[in-house]
Amino acid sequence: MRVEETAVPGSYVVTPEQLHDRRGNFYEGLRTDLLEEVLGHPFTPRQINYSTSRRNTLRGIHGVARPPGQAKYVTCVRGALRDIVVDLRVGSPTFGRYSVRELDAASGRAVYVPEGVGHGFLALTDDTCICYVLSSTYVPGTQIDINPLDPDLALPWGFTEPPLLSDKDAEAPSVAQALSAGLLARRQEDSPRRVPL
Template sequence: MRITETAVRDAYRIEPEPISDHRGTFHEGLRHSALRAATGHDFRVRQVNFTVSGRNVLRGIHGTTMPPGQGKVLTCVRGAALTAVVDLRVGSPTFGHHDTLRQDAGSGTAVYVPDGLGLGYVALTDDTCMNYLCTEEYVHGTIIDVDALDPALALPWGLTEPPVRSARDAAAPTLAAAAAAGILPTYEQCLRAYRDPSPPSG
């Protein structure tokens, strides 16, 4: 697999290298040692989530407070989506910066989003299914919401009609308002978490 850093520091694109034969194809979606070598982070899976969305559904931008944090590897397993990563870490060299990538089931392209970064996507087809591998279990009340249509972020969703959003996402604050409210993680908090991940539970 090819692992390359995006325009957002510490977020990485993971592109598989399929092996084909008369039966079909095989590819590795994630290899711990390769991801660790590329990022310096120890990725441990503690929860697996799936979402299914109709075309034009826009989810996010979502992050997680520190602690507990929740790093993710996101893959499209059915349909297609345009995914955006946004740096929510106050003090980061790329704070407020974003990068986007198209994900679809055929390519197997994944994105690694560590603690402190925000994630969102718009479904490009009906019945789009996204798979999340998460480093922490979900804790109620720890999700950070930022408006995916914040004009200051200017995320290139390519929308031709108003997106379908949850009431919570539609009411989310801008990045500037979230920073002013003190709800965003700091770059230093996240760096400490990357260097010293919590021990495995159980």
């Protein structure tokens, strides 16, 4: 697998090596040992979630307060989506910076989202299914939601018609409102990282 850091420090795109033959293909979707070598700290899955979405559904920007914090390893297991991670770590030199990737079932590409970084996606096909491998279990009341259409973030979703949003996402605070309300976590010192594989 190839692991490359994105424009948001600590967030990585993981591209698997695929083995193809006349039957189809095979690839490793997650190797925690290789991921941990790059991260410089453990990534222990505690919960796995799936969501399905119709085309033009926009979900996010979501994160989890610290504590408990939550890192995510996200893949598209059916369909295709535009994935965006946003640095929401107060004090980070890249606060507000984002990274955009297209994920689809055929490529097996994944994105690692560290604690304190927000995540969202736009479904590009009907019946798009995303898988989240999470470092912590769900704790009610710790979810951080940022309006994905916040004009200060100006995220490049690329939709051509108004997206389908949940009421919760449509009514979520802007990043400035979340910052002034003290909802966002301060940046923690990063562990030393090794050279990507």
